[in-house]
Amino acid sequence: MDALELLRLNLLSPMVLAFALGVAARLLKSDLAFPEALYTALSIYLLFAIGFKGGVELSKTPVVLLLLPALATLFLGLLRPLSGYLLARRFLGVGRADAGALAAHYGSVSAVTFLAALTFAQGVGHRPEGFLPTLVALLEVPGIVLALFLAKRGGGNLGEAFREVLTGKSVVLLLGGLLIGALSGEAGMERVKPFFVDPFYGALTLFLLDLGMVAASRFAALKQVGFRLVLYGTLLPLLHGALGVWVGHLAGLSLGGATVLGAMSASASYIAAPAAVRIALPEANPSLYLTASLAVTFPFNLVLGIPVYHAIAKWIGG
Amino acid sequence: MDALELLRLNLLSPMVLAFALGVAARLLKSDLAFPEALYTALSIYLLFAIGFKGGVELSKTPVVLLLLPALATLFLGLLRPLSGYLLARRFLGVGRADAGALAAHYGSVSAVTFLAALTFAQGVGHRPEGFLPTLVALLEVPGIVLALFLAKRGGGNLGEAFREVLTGKSVVLLLGGLLIGALSGEAGMERVKPFFVDPFYGALTLFLLDLGMVAASRFAALKQVGFRLVLYGTLLPLLHGALGVWVGHLAGLSLGGATVLGAMSASASYIAAPAAVRIALPEANPSLYLTASLAVTFPFNLVLGIPVYHAIAKWIGG
Amino acid sequence: MDALELLRLNLLSPMVLAFALGVAARLLKSDLAFPEALYTALSIYLLFAIGFKGGVELSKTPVVLLLLPALATLFLGLLRPLSGYLLARRFLGVGRADAGALAAHYGSVSAVTFLAALTFAQGVGHRPEGFLPTLVALLEVPGIVLALFLAKRGGGNLGEAFREVLTGKSVVLLLGGLLIGALSGEAGMERVKPFFVDPFYGALTLFLLDLGMVAASRFAALKQVGFRLVLYGTLLPLLHGALGVWVGHLAGLSLGGATVLGAMSASASYIAAPAAVRIALPEANPSLYLTASLAVTFPFNLVLGIPVYHAIAKWIGG
Amino acid sequence: MDLVPLKLVTIVAESLLEKKLVEEIQRLGAKGYTIVPARGEGSRGMRSVDWEGQNIRLETIVPEEVALRILARLQEAYFPHYAVIAYVENVWVVRGEKYV
Amino acid sequence: MDLVPLKLVTIVAESLLEKKLVEEIQRLGAKGYTIVPARGEGSRGMRSVDWEGQNIRLETIVPEEVALRILARLQEAYFPHYAVIAYVENVWVVRGEKYV
Amino acid sequence: MDLVPLKLVTIVAESLLEKKLVEEIQRLGAKGYTIVPARGEGSRGMRSVDWEGQNIRLETIVPEEVALRILARLQEAYFPHYAVIAYVENVWVVRGEKYV
Numbered sequence A, B, C: 001m002d003a004l005e006l007l008r009l010n011l012l013s014p015m016v017l018a019f020a021l022g023v024a025a026r027l028l029k030s031d032l033a034f035p036e037a038l039y040t041a042l043s044i045y046l047l048f049a050i051g052f053k054g055g056v057e058l059s060k061t062p063v064v065l066l067l068l069p070a071l072a073t074l075f076l077g078l079l080r081p082l083s084g085y086l087l088a089r090r091f092l093g094v095g096r097a098d099a100g101a102l103a104a105h106y107g108s109v110s111a112v113t114f115l116a117a118l119t120f121a122q123g124v125g126h127r128p129e130g131f132l133p134t135l136v137a138l139l140e141v142p143g144i145v146l147a148l149f150l151a152k153r154g155g156g157n158l159g160e161a162f163r164e165v166l167t168g169k170s171v172v173l174l175l176g177g178l179l180i181g182a183l184s185g186e187a188g189m190e191r192v193k194p195f196f197v198d199p200f201y202g203a204l205t206l207f208l209l210d211l212g213m214v215a216a217s218r219f220a221a222l223k224q225v226g227f228r229l230v231l232y233g234t235l236l237p238l239l240h241g242a243l244g245v246w247v248g249h250l251a252g253l254s255l256g257g258a259t260v261l262g263a264m265s266a267s268a269s270y271i272a273a274p275a276a277v278r279i280a281l282p283e284a285n286p287s288l289y290l291t292a293s294l295a296v297t298f299p300f301n302l303v304l305g306i307p308v309y310h311a312i313a314k315w316i317g318g
Numbered sequence D, E, F: 001m002d003l004v005p006l007k008l009v010t011i012v013a014e015s016l017l018e019k020k021l022v023e024e025i026q027r028l029g030a031k032g033y034t035i036v037p038a039r040g041e042g043s044r045g046m047r048s049v050d051w052e053g054q055n056i057r058l059e060t061i062v063p064e065e066v067a068l069r070i071l072a073r074l075q076e077a078y079f080p081h082y083a084v085i086a087y088v089e090n091v092w093v094v095r096g097e098k099y100v
């Protein structure tokens, strides 16, 4: 398959189309709206299911195989907030608090972007490593903590923010699911597969429909925050994505695995990070970081980024 | 299978029985209640899934095959509000606003009645055309608009009501799902089938349980609105149902397809129409139109109507 | 398999682990929380699905086979509130109202404990009788009514409480599902199996995650109510469990069936009973009965009790 | 425009009581009410866990004598055993006759 | 601390009206509002079934003249046909300039 | 019946602050509170999208001096950076001692 064919394949997946439908619904001012409980239920389901599947895979993986990829992920988790912070200070010219807030988002990871990349890689015919969800959990936390540290150097209650991130629901569900999957293994999987595995992509499609509406309701803010933020929200992912692919390749991941790690590295958090930032850096402007991660970076990765990281992975690995 | 056997088959389907359970729960004053979010989640799921399945089928259907059935549906969409309006004025003796409100409901379509008819037809062994959900979307809008127009001749903000209907969540989900299904085709279907197709009838069963409770809570209003409304709510469906079957037959639909189109034509909306009517015709009495469509016509079609339309289809087509 | 192996099997099932994760999340003060609508939706789904599956099985069971087990269940339903009441009066030294409240909980049944026992028995390789859900419905009501009667002897509005229990949502869903399953039989089952049967254990896993959080939020109350309550909440189940196994054996149940009946008999209600008790015995202390049934007995049965009842069943039956 | 002074009675209570409380206030003369689901904490501990049920926040606009009757009834039959509080405020409405 | 007296207008209305009512009050001078989903019963019967939609309870803190304008507008365009009530109360806030 | 006058403090704030605010008001002397989920709009824009979290509407009945302490604390630590408003009203309750 050539690059264009892959882009088409990605664009015409139910998930990407559902995201587009959500955007369209909001732009058309439709009264379509997901009840908050449905959104929360879907996110609980998705996070736990990712973790669980990863855990079952993990129970079949020798630990040594995990070592290098885990180190690579930690490296990404520490480097990305730095680049995010610096670029925000220099290129966007914002203050410490806003730069720290952005860095926390681009230092963490978006589980949905991870899933979209996984689906894409599998759709293309690769078989990404089964332990990748473990890496998602690993990538989620350190970036946020480091970014808050950068912003607060000296003052503030970092401890509280740290606790907040570690016991945040996304980490608890991901890691908890992972543990449960690892402990109950194939025998457990057999019982709950028709709930946590088979309908997974359908549920994700519905979730993306909602995400599309949320992202679109932020488009209006784009004008206020300006064109530079759009550049920030696309260049940084490209940089982090390429880095992720490369580091993944070095750590011995397969072509599919490197693609997915690239997408993870390119993604910006919008579940764990916003909550932590709002508590630890209340003076940062939510319009800035939410718009960048939700209305710029997420759609960019979903539509263009993932095929690009795949192309990079092929180019490096092939 | 003879007629009685078919009626029995229909009555003993989990869906019809779940509706009856809902009615019973309400009459017994049980504290059973669906959270609003569950009801909304189920309706989002059902509408999107109908659309999606229809879209995938559509991607395999040559457009020419669709032409005549689509025309037939449009014809029904324009004729039915007229008969609904006239019968309301003459037979019920209500004013313009109330007649327009009733006409909007009986000019539109009930997605759940459509599904019940589809299930029935498949259960009997027919294979209704795959593009029928497209017709549901087509039938939903024009009837409401025409009915409001009838009621308001001259004054009022029809434009707003028109926008309201077109961007209403049921149309957005149905048409959006259709589009996504058509674009992503079989490849997309494969991914999300265990979510949008396999569990569909079970989710519908749960939805009907809730619908039964809602319908039953309207039974009390039946006494106030009087016996004529009950006649209106059963004769009109019979008329529209026969018409729908006949027109479907002329348009070349199979026996199963004509049965389903008949049921669609016989049905009264209770999602899109009430919202549009409340905005455009606030002076119309909700007790009248909601009771007729929810507490009379819907159960009538579910229990008796569908087998009758099937009998008519057999009689015309055989 | 020896006893320890069975205990391990039980402890490492996704369901028990999910419960533990819920407990951990609460102890770690995570912000993870299920929306109320999700909890309600899951409980509606689970109760209806249990009933429905039971009903379909019932439609294949000759009534005579059911007679003895039903009598045995009724017997348990009448005896257990008595023992619960007496032990509460003598051993805990509480007043009439509190003793009646506890008796109502330990006289009724926990559907989730039933499910956990069923899963366990099937996991071990037994084939428990298909009509067991009928017995759950039978066991739910009489114990509560008798217990309230014990507490109120003479005064109060027992009638209201009785209606409350009979039309309570758990009874309506269980019995309603049962009826629908029995009437629609295998033909109905085929349609809705991918919704009500296949994903069942996964949904239960999610429900147990929530239940773990609820139970953990009661742990703090344990200190107040004291050590005697913990004893009450473990000894009574052991007594009732052994009794249930024995009576089940006498009534001709298989080894798996007797295990499950034992677990049912050992369980304490936390859906139907609390609601009924709060209305009929407002002067009883909720801290007492909710803590005992949710924070002591339920986890005890889930983790230790079920394997123990299985061992007893083997010992009696083997 | 004529603004008519009336009383707004707000009751926060465990949700199990909803049906009963609505019957009581209607019997005592309330012509309408508005209910919002709530959670909270008071002398009877936290009320936000699903199992014990949440609270409801019920408000009703009534003439003064009805307000007093409602409070008296609550004090007699509900305050002792249930998690309930109630308070009264002064409000002004347009269509005064609607509430008496 | 300076407490500034203002008016709190509370509107209970069928939820379909949300968008319209928000536009109206903003046009009439409200600088903000808070909405809570509600259910209830009044002269137009019970409003708790999903199909007819529930109610919303909208409150907005405004100066007195804005409060009067809002009530007048409701009386003119909403009270006749829709299930709506409204009432006014006295409240005190800290940052008075925020609301005018 | 003895009606005791007290103050009702209502705080509308972004929901992330719930835990903190509850701790604050309890520390300052509130004996109870009631919370209702809300959405709304003010000077910091619309708050109804899931991602930023919704608002909560917290109310607590307290003696006047506690009310003033709560407002002072909000003004000092919350008004500058967070989406929060607060207002005070006069209410009357039956069991006055319950709230002090």
Ligand SMILES: Nc1ncnc2c1ncn2[C@@H]1O[C@H](COP(=O)(O)O)[C@@H](O)[C@H]1O
Pocket (backbone or CB within 6 Å): D012, D013, D039, D040, D041, D042, D043, D044, D045, D046, D047, D055, D082, D083, D084, D085, F030, F031, F032, F033, F034, F035, F059, F060, F061, F062, F099
């Ligand atoms: N001082 C207070 N202010 C506001 N709400 C309260 C107050 N005290 C109690 N409540 C509410 O009333 C419910 C029952 O109160 P209690 O009976 O004191 O537990 C609590 O769950 C709270 O929602």
Ligand SMILES: Nc1ncnc2c1ncn2[C@@H]1O[C@H](COP(=O)(O)O)[C@@H](O)[C@H]1O
Pocket (backbone or CB within 6 Å): D030, D031, D032, D033, D034, D035, D059, D060, D061, D062, D099, E012, E013, E039, E040, E041, E042, E043, E044, E045, E046, E047, E055, E082, E083, E084, E085
């Ligand atoms: N006396 C009242 N007190 C509080 N809320 C009321 C009252 N009357 C009506 N309502 C609310 O206003 C809505 C519309 O009232 P109505 O137009 O009288 O049906 C009702 O559904 C209730 O939520």
Ligand SMILES: Nc1ncnc2c1ncn2[C@@H]1O[C@H](COP(=O)(O)O)[C@@H](O)[C@H]1O
Pocket (backbone or CB within 6 Å): E030, E031, E032, E033, E034, E035, E059, E060, E061, E062, E099, F012, F013, F039, F040, F041, F042, F043, F044, F045, F046, F047, F055, F082, F083, F084, F085
């Ligand atoms: N004038 C007002 N009346 C009622 N609620 C308001 C008002 N202004 C703000 N709010 C509420 O307070 C929240 C925070 O306000 P703000 O800090 O102005 O954005 C808003 O989201 C609204 O829910």
Ligand code: NA
Pocket (backbone or CB within 6 Å): D084, D085, D086, D087, F093, F094, F095
């Ligand atoms: Na009080």
Ligand code: NA
Pocket (backbone or CB within 6 Å): D093, D094, D095, E084, E085, E086, E087
């Ligand atoms: Na009014």
Ligand code: NA
Pocket (backbone or CB within 6 Å): E093, E094, E095, F084, F085, F086, F087
């Ligand atoms: Na203020």
